[in-house]
Amino acid sequence: MMAPLARRLSSAERIVCFSGAGLSAESGIPTFRDGAGDGLWSRFDPMELASPGGFQKDPELVASWYQWRRRQLLQARPNPAHEALAGSRVCCVTQNVDNLLERAGVPQDRIIHLHGRIDHDRCNGRCGHHQPMDTGLLETDVALQSCPRCGDHLRPAVVWFGESLPEAALMEADRLCRETEVLIVVGTSGVVWPAAGFIELASGSGAHVININPEPGPMDEHCDVNLRGSAARLLPRLLADSG
Ligand code: BJW
Numbered sequence: 001m002m003a004p005l006a007r008r009l010s011s012a013e014r015i016v017c018f019s020g021a022g023l024s025a026e027s028g029i030p031t032f033r034d035g036a037g038d039g040l041w042s043r044f045d046p047m048e049l050a051s052p053g054g055f056q057k058d059p060e061l062v063a064s065w066y067q068w069r070r071r072q073l074l075q076a077r078p079n080p081a082h083e084a085l086a087g088s089r090v091c092c093v094t095q096n097v098d099n100l101l102e103r104a105g106v107p108q109d110r111i112i113h114l115h116g117r118i119d120h121d122r123c124n125g126r127c128g129h130h131q132p133m134d135t136g137l138l139e140t141d142v143a144l145q146s147c148p149r150c151g152d153h154l155r156p157a158v159v160w161f162g163e164s165l166p167e168a169a170l171m172e173a174d175r176l177c178r179e180t181e182v183l184i185v186v187g188t189s190g191v192v193w194p195a196a197g198f199i200e201l202a203s204g205s206g207a208h209v210i211n212i213n214p215e216p217g218p219m220d221e222h223c224d225v226n227l228r229g230s231a232a233r234l235l236p237r238l239l240a241d242s243g
Helices: 002-011 053-057 059-075 081-085 100-104 135-139 167-181 197-205 233-241
Strands: 013-020 091-093 109-115 116-123 130-133 156-159 182-186 208-212 225-227
Touching: 002 233, 013 167, 013 197, 053 059, 059 116, 059 135, 059 156, 081 100, 081 233, 091 167, 109 167, 167 197, 182 197, 182 233, 197 208, 208 233
Parallel strands: 013 091, 013 182, 091 109, 182 208, 208 225
Antiparallel strands: 116 130, 116 156
């Protein structure tokens, strides 16, 4: 199975990887829909926390959830799947808000973050202030911060439900998925839109679509090949000879 796919990849000029939370699962970052296991946060609904309404209702609670996730990210290391992407010429369109692709060494101009980045903050008001997260605060109990420019709350620079995705990222992902010869889909449930639509877009534009996921999902029917297994095990093997 892998050899013909690897040959197809090595002859392709354009390859895009479209990833979701499963890419980082083996780095110890829980996937979005598997939740937070049986820990402190398991009784909260991530769909509620990752929403403007959730933040408006209880900004301290939402800020504390992100602080917990930021601490988790600081402890995490890129896994062999991130490293395989770093060692390849593949362009990465990711729904993930973590920075493990960057930390594995994928150049910034080959990464598109459709849902923003958890390691940055932005003003929840209208002043437009944006800053890298203050890692010093992760060692304290202070989770909720004020905007240094206008005094409103700061919030993570991620895309919550009901919010628009960044226009530039959407346009670039759209172009890449229309033009790519091969789309490698890694570790996404494919239930969140408009991001999930990029799989159909690439497929409809003639790309060969390879899906890596231990579980079946709604996007399987849009993929030419569904490889059942983990990202850290299968992606390095797939990309090994892709040039
Ligand atoms: C492994 C593995 C291993 C495990 N190896 N694999 C059209 C139809 C219906 C609804 C909508 C629609 N258009 C818009 C909507 C509304 C909404 C939406 O999609 N809702 C659905 C849930 C129904 N979309 C939005 O609101 C978006 N905004 C928008 O469209 O604005 C305009 C608009 C608004 C309202 C109406 C209409 C238009 C914004 C979406 C923002 C998503 N944000 C989040 C949170 C980011 C911040 C944070 O992290 O806190 O992004 S939600 C969450 O889901 C996160 C993820 O990026 C995203 C995708 O999840 P992902 O990555 O697929 O993770 P999981 O957990 O779902 O799946 C993990 C997978 O990995 C599984 O398949 C496992 O099997 C697999 N796996 N281990 C490989 N080792």
